[in-house]
Amino acid sequence: MPPGGGGPMTDxxxxxxxxxxxSPMESPHKKRKIAARRKWEVFPGRNKFFCNGRIxxxxxxxxxxLTLVLILxxxxxxxxxxCPYLALKITPAIPVVGGILFFFVIGxxxxxxxxxxxxxxxATPDEAADLERQIDIANGSSSGGYRPPPRTKEVIINGQTxxxxxxxxxxxxxxxxxxxxxxxxxxxxxxxxHCPWVGNCVGQRNYRFFYMFILSLSFLTVFIxxxxxxxxxxxxxxxxxxxxxxxxxxSVLEAVVCFFSVWSIVGLSGFHTxxxxxxxxxxxxxxxxxxxxxxxENYNPYSYGNIFTNCCAxxxxxxxxxxxDRRGFVQPDTPQPAAPSNGITMYGATQSQxxxxxxxxxxxxxxxLTSDELHLPGKASLGTPxxxxxxxxxxxxxxxxxxxxxxTLADMLPLKEELVGHQFLTPEEAPSxxxxxxxxxLAHSRTMHSLGLVSQDSLHEDSVRGLVKxxxx
Amino acid sequence: MAPQVHNLQELRRSASLATKVFIQRxxxxxxxCQFQTKFPPELDSRIERQxxxxxxxxxxxxxxxxxxxxxxxxxxxxxxxxxxxxxFLCMETHYEKVLKKxxxxxxxxxxxxxxxxxxxxxxxxxxxxxxIEISIYEDRCSSGSSSSGSSSGSGGSSGGGGGGVGxx
Numbered sequence: 001m002p003p004g005g006g007g008p009m010t011d012x013x014x015x016x017x018x019x020x021x022x023s024p025m026e027s028p029h030k031k032r033k034i035a036a037r038r039k040w041e042v043f044p045g046r047n048k049f050f051c052n053g054r055i056x057x058x059x060x061x062x063x064x065x066l067t068l069v070l071i072l073x074x075x076x077x078x079x080x081x082x083c084p085y086l087a088l089k090i091t092p093a094i095p096v097v098g099g100i101l102f103f104f105v106i107g108x109x110x111x112x113x114x115x116x117x118x119x120x121x122x123a124t125p126d127e128a129a130d131l132e133r134q135i136d137i138a139n140g141s142s143s144g145g146y147r148p149p150p151r152t153k154e155v156i157i158n159g160q161t162x163x164x165x166x167x168x169x170x171x172x173x174x175x176x177x178x179x180x181x182x183x184x185x186x187x188x189x190x191x192x193x194h195c196p197w198v199g200n201c202v203g204q205r206n207y208r209f210f211y212m213f214i215l216s217l218s219f220l221t222v223f224i225x226x227x228x229x230x231x232x233x234x235x236x237x238x239x240x241x242x243x244x245x246x247x248x249x250x251s252v253l254e255a256v257v258c259f260f261s262v263w264s265i266v267g268l269s270g271f272h273t274x275x276x277x278x279x280x281x282x283x284x285x286x287x288x289x290x291x292x293x294x295x296x297e298n299y300n301p302y303s304y305g306n307i308f309t310n311c312c313a314x315x316x317x318x319x320x321x322x323x324x325d326r327r328g329f330v331q332p333d334t335p336q337p338a339a340p341s342n343g344i345t346m347y348g349a350t351q352s353q354x355x356x357x358x359x360x361x362x363x364x365x366x367x368x369l370t371s372d373e374l375h376l377p378g379k380a381s382l383g384t385p386x387x388x389x390x391x392x393x394x395x396x397x398x399x400x401x402x403x404x405x406x407x408t409l410a411d412m413l414p415l416k417e418e419l420v421g422h423q424f425l426t427p428e429e430a431p432s433x434x435x436x437x438x439x440x441x442l443a444h445s446r447t448m449h450s451l452g453l454v455s456q457d458s459l460h461e462d463s464v465r466g467l468v469k470x471x472x473x
Numbered sequence: 474m475a476p477q478v479h480n481l482q483e484l485r486r487s488a489s490l491a492t493k494v495f496i497q498r499x500x501x502x503x504x505x506c507q508f509q510t511k512f513p514p515e516l517d518s519r520i521e522r523q524x525x526x527x528x529x530x531x532x533x534x535x536x537x538x539x540x541x542x543x544x545x546x547x548x549x550x551x552x553x554x555x556x557x558x559x560x561f562l563c564m565e566t567h568y569e570k571v572l573k574k575x576x577x578x579x580x581x582x583x584x585x586x587x588x589x590x591x592x593x594x595x596x597x598x599x600x601x602x603x604x605i606e607i608s609i610y611e612d613r614c615s616s617g618s619s620s621s622g623s624s625s626g627s628g629g630s631s632g633g634g635g636g637g638v639g640x641x
Contacts, residue, residue, distance in 0.1 A: 120603070126493050126495075127600065127606070164500070175504060176504055316547045317546060318539065318567055
């Protein structure tokens with residue numbers, strides 16, 4: 001029995017029900033027209049992606065290459081110069097064990113550096129608006145000036161009161177143990193620390209790899225150091241120490257590197273072993289969140305009570321999959337995360353990141369922005385060549401103040417609503433006072449984003465050109 | 474099955490999004506993924522409290538199962554470590570398997586329970602496991618209540634569910 005309205009039934013595709021799919025007629029049409037962009041290309045955090053989104057690292061990777069070079073060179077020298085002698089004189093098991101340790105170190109290092117540490121995706125605009133509303137209700141009307149006081153929520157976990165902080169950048173209440181990394185500009189679950197040596201944050205998803213890395217590196221360092229000393233000692237028994245050093249100069253270099261590394265690496269392993277056994281993060285330990293000095297009643301609510309369970313949970317527990325879905329395709333009608341300082345990213349990965357590097361220090365700290373600061377993302381976003389939007393004349397950015405453009409675009413938007421999708425002008429669009437200026441680059445970047453994605457249709461392209469020309473007046 | 478597919482797609486075409494309700498996380502048991510079972514007032518006229526709570530509780534149970542720390546998860550962890558985590562290239566983790574179960578369950582719930590009432594659940598994994606997003610649709614065509622509007626779009630069997638909201 002056909003339901004009422006049998007007309008649309010006949011041209012309806014039987015596609016898998018998905019909350020993300022646009023109406024079935026449009027999606028194959030769209031996919032043929034555009035190269036759909038992957039989510040990593042529009043990721044709002046400050047991360048670098050490689051291999052089409054499979055590899056994720058922090059922005060500054062110089063120290064990571066140093067780490068890699070140090071390990072490779074030292075181990076290489078060891079295998080080349082010390083192992084032949086030792087394999088003959090003592091046992092061939094030495095290079096074998098060394099080799100296994102070396103591969104384990106490199107494997108865990110790459111795994112730590114390349115994986116998603118547990119980044120929390122930013123709130124969608126609807127979520128952010130809903131939270132704002134709830135906070136406004138809870139606080140009454142916002143009083144203390146332009147910037148509302150920091151927002152916190154208290155929860156009781158295992159009898160201990162824990163404060164959840166509101167993240168202004170990601171527009172979410174951070175889960176317990178999560179923290180915002182200022183270097184990567186992401187909230188990370190169970191944030192431990194940002195490690196420049198591995199070029200990534202260490203968080204929930206890669207903590208065990210990090211721990212395995214430093215543990216195996218300590219063993220490797222001690223191993224190499226011990227056997228280099230053995231090698232030189234054995235040689236010096238035959239030829240005297242000076243000659244021994246002259247015969248294998250590489251050993252000197254290895255010994256020096258290992259000597260200086262061993263203290264820090266072994267120390268770090270010991271420290272993290274303590275953290276794992278008490279189920280704390282570096283962040284919590286440094287702040288003294290659960291130390292007895294804060295009060296007798298203060299204890300760690302996440303600890304399982306005994307060392308063995310804590311270790312097993314940290315090292316052998318289940319790994320949650322990455323929440324940011326780097327290689328997924330950006331859906332045109334999916335609400336993009338609220339990212340006022342990062343509206344720029346939607347126009348192309350490489351250019352946007354360089355723009356962001358300049359813009360973010362300015363924008364990142366403020367939830368409420370002055371119009372001067374707002375002008376910067378507007379400038380950058382329009383200056384960036386848009387591959388999808390074919391604007392005949394690039395509109396000079398300075399002639400397009402953000403607030404007026406937002407007004408004109410918003411006027412035209414009801415016409416485009418049918419074409420783009422229904423989520424952009426939800427009731428949450430009405431800006432609440434603290435969000436007024438933060439809302440405008442948001443709306444601006446979102447509308448531009450939506451315009452960018454629908455412009456492949458020539459009809460839309462013309463209307464986009466018309467819109468931009470209108471707003472440049 | 475076919476009437477249900479059309480039901481949701483008809484919904485998206487003829488209905489307009491009125492508002493969204495967000496079910497937040499419940500952190501009282503720590504960092505494990507649990508959602509609050511508190512019934513949001515916006516859904517008061519749309520769905521029975523019991524059905525809603527049952528859905529959220531089932532989801533909570535699924536997530537607890539995914540994050541359970543026990544013998545099998547240790548085994549998986551140790552095996553993965555021993556193979557230098559290469560085994561994940563071939564095998565799905567237990568967590569991923571449960572997430573697939575969850576998305577099938579949500580789809581099923583949408584088809585059977587939520588869509589006839591003009592609601593749509595979004596899988597939390599698409600929102601970073603922060604919220605369960607429930608979209609509330611108002612039917613444009615109907616002049617009367619939205620439940621009667623949605624029942625005009627629903628097939629024979631689900632019409633009873635849609636009409637049932639009004640009749641209760």
